[in-house]
Amino acid sequence: MAGLDDVFGDLYASIDAVLLFSPSGSYYERFADVDDLDVIVVGTENPVNADVFVELPLAFDDIKERIKFGLEGALEQDLIEDGDQLICATSLYGDEIDTVSRVRADAETHTGIYDLFVKSRAEPAVIKAVLELAIELGKKGQKGKPVGALFVVGDAGKVMNKSRPLSYNPFEKSHVHVGDPIVNVMLKEFSRLDGAFVISDAGKIVSAYRYLEPSAEGVDIPKGLGARHMAGGAITRDTNAITIVLSESDGLVRAFKAGELILEVDPEAY
Numbered sequence: 001m002a003g004l005d006d007v008f009g010d011l012y013a014s015i016d017a018v019l020l021f022s023p024s025g026s027y028y029e030r031f032a033d034v035d036d037l038d039v040i041v042v043g044t045e046n047p048v049n050a051d052v053f054v055e056l057p058l059a060f061d062d063i064k065e066r067i068k069f070g071l072e073g074a075l076e077q078d079l080i081e082d083g084d085q086l087i088c089a090t091s092l093y094g095d096e097i098d099t100v101s102r103v104r105a106d107a108e109t110h111t112g113i114y115d116l117f118v119k120s121r122a123e124p125a126v127i128k129a130v131l132e133l134a135i136e137l138g139k140k141g142q143k144g145k146p147v148g149a150l151f152v153v154g155d156a157g158k159v160m161n162k163s164r165p166l167s168y169n170p171f172e173k174s175h176v177h178v179g180d181p182i183v184n185v186m187l188k189e190f191s192r193l194d195g196a197f198v199i200s201d202a203g204k205i206v207s208a209y210r211y212l213e214p215s216a217e218g219v220d221i222p223k224g225l226g227a228r229h230m231a232g233g234a235i236t237r238d239t240n241a242i243t244i245v246l247s248e249s250d251g252l253v254r255a256f257k258a259g260e261l262i263l264e265v266d267p268e269a270y
């Protein structure tokens with residue numbers, strides 16, 4: 001009788017590496033005995049202490065996004081090469097790995113999502129904290145109503161030079177950083193009001209209520225989005241900041257870098 005290997009064996013025949021998405025310790029250890037196999041662990045954290053690790057900024061509910069980010073990170077770190085045949089083992093239905101996909105590494109589908117976190121001026125942890133905040137704000141809104149918000153992260157001096165205050169700056173003399181629970185409450189309160197938050201490379205909140213005045217020439221943002229997104233996109237071309245924008249109208253969180261839309265996530269999925 002033919003075994004299942006005859007059918008599913010093609011899936012893992014002559015692959016170049018295995019990407020394990022958030023494996024448990026025991027699952028990861030089972031790969032130690034497999035000869036000549038490159039194992040890459042991908043996840044928001046690395047509790048198994050894998051030497052070869054790609055960090056995800058988010059758990060990515062959408063499996064395609066998760067794999068895309070993992071591959072992009074692995075390519076950037078030179079762990080895999082364009083054209084490599086890979087097995088991605090991840091979880092779809094629960095916490096355990098239950099899904100195996102065979103994919104080909106394609107350097108051309110580069111979205112910039114890995115660069116956004118790892119190669120921006122601001123610290124990756126700061127960008128991640130702001131992204132989480134925007135997602136949380138998008139999920140809950142302000143007293144049940146949808147809210148919009150614009151966070152400019154990194155290169156704060158230049159961003160301040162390309163913007164002006166709309167109101168008094170509640171962060172003027174404070175030394176507060178993103179990620180601090182108190183700050184999250186404050187930011188949510190202030191996000192009801194106009195303008196942008198300006199955050200430094202290290203996560204210090206420099207200002208709220210900034211009206212951005214970048215040159216928007218040649219900046220392309222998706223149709224249907226307005227001034228907040230235009231300003232949010234354009235400031236990332238004029239400076240080395242990245243922006244995270246929560247839309248009041250469609251509820252999505254978007255990230256821009258170098259004038260390009262890099263990431264679009266639905267807060268409801270997290």
Ligand SMILES: Nc1ncnc2c1ncn2[C@@H]1O[C@H](COP(=O)(O)OP(=O)(O)OP(=O)(O)O)[C@@H](O)[C@H]1O
Pocket residue numbers: 147148149150193194195196210211212213224225226227228229230231246247248249250
């Ligand atoms: N240049 C700017 N700098 C900072 N904030 C801005 C700027 N332009 C607009 N905003 C803010 O964005 C808010 C919404 O503007 P608008 O509806 O035109 O943007 P949008 O891109 O459609 O965003 P949304 O999807 O949230 O509606 C404004 O009320 C204002 O607070």
Ligand SMILES: [Mn+2]
Pocket residue numbers: 225226227249
């Ligand atoms: Mn609008």
